[in-house]
Amino acid sequence: MEKRYGRITGWGAYVPEKVVTNYDLENIVDTSHEWIVQRTGIYQRHVAAPNETTATMSVEAARLALQKANLAASELDLIIVATTTGDHLTPPVSSQVQHMLGATNVPAFVLVTGCTGFLYGLTTAQQFISSGAYDNILVIGAELLSRFIDWNDRSTCVLFGDAAGAFVLQASTEPCGVLGFDMGSDGSGSEHIILPATGSAEPVNAATFAEGRHYLRMNGREVFKFATRILGQTSQRSLAEAGMTLTDIDTIVPHQANLRIIQAAARSMGLPIERFLVKIHKYANTSAAAIPLAICDGLDAGEIGLEDRLLLVSFGAGLTWASAVLQMAPTTETAFAAARTASLEIAELVSA
Ligand SMILES: CC(C)(COP(=O)(O)OP(=O)(O)OC[C@H]1O[C@@H](n2cnc3c(N)ncnc32)[C@H](O)[C@@H]1OP(=O)(O)O)[C@@H](O)C(=O)NCCC(=O)NCCS
Structure with missing residues (x-):
């Protein structure tokens, strides 16, 4: 196939x-x-x-x-x-x-x-x-x-x-779409972002309700440390799987949780912050929506293009992490090259 x-x-x-x-x-x-x-x-x-x-x-x-x-x-x-x-x-x-x-x-x-x-x-x-x-x-x-x-x-x-x-x-x-990816999970950090009384381990009742245990609890400092460590690591794994390095990437689209986390990731990758698509000032952290929202906003603003190579990278509850090298549409060059090869093949067939 x-x-x-x-x-x-x-x-x-x-x-x-x-x-x-x-x-x-x-x-x-x-x-x-x-x-x-x-x-x-x-x-x-x-x-x-x-x-x-x-x-x-x-x-x-x-x-x-x-x-x-x-x-x-x-x-x-x-x-x-x-x-x-x-x-x-x-x-x-x-x-x-x-x-x-x-x-x-x-x-x-x-x-x-x-x-x-x-x-x-x-x-x-x-x-x-x-x-x-x-x-x-x-x-x-x-x-x-x-x-x-x-x-x-x-x-x-x-x-x-x-x-x-x-x-x-x-x-x-x-060739386009997800060209390389990495995913991971470390449940030893599960307490760091948690909705305590919303599931079978701790069903909501009058006592949990009174304590507000149905609301999100977060150990911000621990999540911060985890995020700054993992973003660079998972990015490298996705790039390796795609057979690329950071120089092949046009724009990095990070999870939009905290600008300081993005700045720390930029420093650890040795890249200027301008290489990162940042939308946190407008939307704050929208969790699972953050990356597609940033991409849609970036496309509308002309900051990224469909043929750009994007490095998407995220972290979150679990604790989990994920990254992917994404090119939304095939490069026109690739399309032209494919068309050229096809027409050459046809020419050869015709002349044979
Ligand atoms: C939550 C976060 C912004 C807090 O920033 P921080 O620099 O780590 O701040 P700290 O938690 O050390 O708190 C510093 C002080 O600010 C206070 N503070 C916390 N929130 C505050 C707020 N909204 N306004 C004013 N002061 C605040 C704290 O009470 C603390 O005061 P204290 O020193 O008197 O105790 C930061 O840790 C963070 O972004 N962590 C990652 C969270 C994340 O990414 N979550 C989503 C995961 S998908």
């Missing part, structure tokens, strides 16, 4: 209309715009309206991506929704999204690896395409963390925002 690649033919992102600035947060908790900007690089975040859910945000992003790909939802072979904040513990939000899109009977599943979810999803989708099992796959990263954070806890409530981002992958024989 000819080698198959997952070309990104559609992309779309959604952020809720409501913007909450750092100044707004000064009225809620003991914080300041200056502290938040200096420690995180965040200026504002988008927060979902009461009638919005992870499913509705996912559908908004997915419709844009399908429209861009010129593909009907019914033509999809698979839907993957990466999220930690699905509408319910069960049913899986992926089935709600599948139904709302009108993708009748299309298989759909949720992938829960925290902020790395979109990269895990993208890589998973790529495998289904490479194997020949499926041709058209929708991958969504969506997160509605504003409903899971304690708005009285200044150490977490300033950090997150709500959003969704989606990619459509379609089978192609031209």
Whole structure:
């Protein structure tokens, strides 16, 4: 079988209309715009309206991506929704999204690896395409963390925002899509980012509720140390798998959790910060949505192009990490070269 690649033919992102600035947060908790900007690089975040859910945000992003790909939802072979904040513990939000899109009977599943979810999803989708099992796959990263954070806890409530981002992958024989990847997990750090009383280990009850154990808890310093260590390591592994080095990469798209983490990654990779796509000032940390949202924003702004080689790199709850070398569309040169070879072959056949 000819080698198959997952070309990104559609992309779309959604952020809720409501913007909450750092100044707004000064009225809620003991914080300041200056502290938040200096420690995180965040200026504002988008927060979902009461009638919005992870499913509705996912559908908004997915419709844009399908429209861009010129593909009907019914033509999809698979839907993957990466999220930690699905509408319910069960049913899986992926089935709600599948139904709302009108993708009748299309298989759909949720992938829960925290902020790395979109990269895990993208890589998973790529495998289904490479194997020949499926041709058209929708991958969504969506997160509605504003409903899971304690708005009285200044150490977490300033950090997150709500959003969704989606990619459509379609089978192609031209080299593009995920060209190399790396994923990993270290559960010894599971306590560092946790929603304690939301699962079977600690079902929510009056006592857990009174203690606010249904809200996100985070050991910021430990996560910070982990992130600055792992970003460079996983990036090198993805590059090696793609047979590339950092000089082959046009832009690095890191997880958007803290500008200082991105700056530390830039220093450890020996690269200027300008090589990194940074959108954290506008959206804060939108977890599984952060990378597709940054890419959509970067494409709209003309900061990146479809033929650019991107290094996507993320870390998150678990603790998990993931990275991928991504080229959304095949290079025109490659396409020309392929066309040239084909026409030469035809010429040879004709003259023979
Ligand atoms: C959370 C984070 C911004 C905190 O920054 P930091 O420089 O590590 O700050 P510290 O936790 O050391 O806290 C320093 C002080 O600021 C205070 N502080 C914390 N949040 C504050 C806020 N929003 N406003 C003002 N002060 C705040 C702390 O209480 C502490 O005060 P103290 O020294 O009197 O105890 C940072 O650790 C971080 O980004 N970590 C990674 C988190 C992450 O990436 N999470 C997502 C994973 S996907």
